Every structure is written in structure tokens, then in C-alpha cells.
Amino acid sequence: VLSAQTAKKAFKKLGKEEFSVAKVMFDNMLTAKEDVAVAEYGLALIYSNKKYMNTDLFKAWHYIYDAQIHIKDLPAENLDKYSDFFNKEKLEDARNTIDDALLAVIKLKDDLNETKRFVKECSFSDNFKEAELLLHKQAYKRAVEYDNILAFQEFMKAYPEAKQYKQAQEHIYTLEWNKTVRENSVMAYKNFIKRYPQSKQRTVAEDKIRE
Numbered sequence: 412v413l414s415a416q417t418a419k420k421a422f423k424k425l426g427k428e429e430f431s432v433a434k435v436m437f438d439n440m441l442t443a444k445e446d447v448a449v450a451e452y453g454l455a456l457i458y459s460n461k462k463y464m465n466t467d468l469f470k471a472w473h474y475i476y477d478a479q480i481h482i483k484d485l486p487a488e489n490l491d492k493y494s495d496f497f498n499k500e501k502l503e504d505a506r507n508t509i510d511d512a513l514l515a516v517i518k519l520k521d522d523l524n525e526t527k528r529f530v531k532e533c534s535f536s537d538n539f540k541e542a543e544l545l546l547h548k549q550a551y552k553r554a555v556e557y558d559n560i561l562a563f564q565e566f567m568k569a570y571p572e573a574k575q576y577k578q579a580q581e582h583i584y585t586l587e588w589n590k591t592v593r594e595n596s597v598m599a600y601k602n603f604i605k606r607y608p609q610s611k612q613r614t615v616a617e618d619k620i621r622e
Contacts, residue, residue, distance in 0.1 A: 414445035415492045421453055422496045430463045448485055449497050451478035452505065459509045468513040472533055475506045507537070514538040523549045547573035554579060560586050584610040591616070 421436035434457050440450035451474045457463055459471035479502055482490075490498065514536075517529050526546045533539060547570050554562040563579040563586075570576065584607055591603045600616040607613065 414440055414443070414449075415489070418446065418449050418453070418493060419496070425453060425456060428460075428462055430457050430460065433457060446485060446489055446493070448478045448481035448502075449493055451475070451481060452497055452502055455505060455509060459505075459512060468509060468516055469528070469532065471509045472513050472536070475502070475509050476533075476535060478502055479506060510536050510538055514542060517542060518545065521549065523553060544574075546570075547575055551575040551579065555582070558582075558586075583607075584612060588612040588616075595619075 417436055417440055421433045421440075424430075424433035424436065433453065437450040437453040437457070441447060441454075455471045455474035455478060457471075458465070458467045458474065460466065482499065482502060510533075513529065513533070517526055523546070526542060526549055529536070529542045530539070530546050533542070536542070550566055550570060551573065554566040560583055563582045566573075566579050567576055573579075587603060587607060588610070591599045597620055600619045603610075604613055604616050
């Protein structure tokens with residue numbers, strides 16, 4: 412009963428945009444382990460609200476995800492007590508909203524580290540695949556900007572499933588070939604063929620050896 416009363420007051424404060432007060436109430440519920448899913452849902456709403464001075468969509472995502480797990484621990488009678496402001500449908504809607512908002516921010520920032528964080532922390536997101544594709548694109552772009560063999564090798568090692576994998580390999584072939592041409596020796600061409608037998612430059616290297 413006390414947890415239901417606390418939650419009801421907290422959601423009223425949240426509705427009035429008294430975020431700090433509501434947050435303390437939800438935090439207290441978590442500490443007391445009282446109807447945890449309800450408290451996590453409330454905290455997710457707070458952290459995802461643009462008017463809250465400490466908005467944090469990553470925190471919001473984790474809270475809403477945890478709430479979806481812990482709602483299974485709520486007895487049916489407790490769910491009935493919270494029906495005015497908390498139920499499975501509201502929880503699902505909030506998760507979808509937060510999930511999409513977080514991805515939108517990630518795409519807007521277009522920051523490799525932020526996207527890496529999303530992919531690392533939010534593997535259960537409905538938007539995970541889209542974020543992963545964005546990460547591959549950003550990481551490949553970074554490798555192209557560095558334009559050296561090590562950068563492309565690191566990209567290939569980190570993202571072997573990326574669609575840009577073959578492009579990175581072609582860049583390595585080109586960079587190594589340019590080095591080989593500058594050296595312009597039989598040994599250099601033989602070493603190139605040995606290291607990159609699948610490269611399109613192999614035929615030219617073989618011709619150079621025969622000259």
C-alpha cells in the first residue's frame with residue numbers, strides 16, 4: 412500500500428514537471444525494492460523528458476528495459492493498483508518512444524563513440540541493427556580519413572561482418588601496391604604476391620617480375 416501511495420504521488424509530481432521530487436520518490440522505491448518495475452518506469456520517463464535538466468536517454472533506455480524485465484515480478488493485484496499510470500501497454504509505448512528518441516540523437520550527433528556506446532549498451536534495442544550499420548559506416552569513414560594500412564586493418568578486425576569489409580581490403584591492396592611500385596624490385600613484387608595473392612594487382616606484379 413505504501414509503495415502504491417508513493418508511486419501515485421511521484422507520478423503526480425512528474426505530471427507537474429517536479430522532476431527532482433519525483434526522482435527522489437522513485438529512487439526510494441528502488442532502494443526499498445518496492446514494486447521495482449514501477450519505479451524504473453517512472454525514472455525512465457524522467458530521464459527521457461526534454462524538460463528535465465539532467466536528461467539522459469541512455470539512462471532512460473536502461474531503466475525502461477529493466478522495467479520490462481521486472482514487471483513480471485509484480486503480482487496481478489499490484490498491477491491493478493497502478494493501472495491509472497502504469498501497465499504493460501504504457502511500458503511498451505514508453506520503450507518504443509525512448510528507443511526511437513535515442514537512435515534519433517545518435518544519428519543526429521553522428522559521433523563514432525556515441526554510436527559505439529549504443530551498440531555496446533543497447534544490444535536488445537529494436538533499433539540495434541540500424542545503429543550497428545551506422546557504426547560500420549562511421550568507423551569505415553574514420554579509416555578512410557586516416558588512409559593508412561593500420562586503420563583499415565583495425566576496421567576489418569573490429570567489424571568483420573561490415574559490408575565495407577571488402578572495400579577496406581581493397582584499400583589495403585592499393586596502399587601496399589603503391590609502396591611496392593615505389594620500391595620497384597623483383598623481391599618487392601614477389602612479397603606482394605605472397606602477401607596478397609587475391610589482389611587484383613597480382614597479375615601486374617607477375618608481369619613486372621617477368622620483365
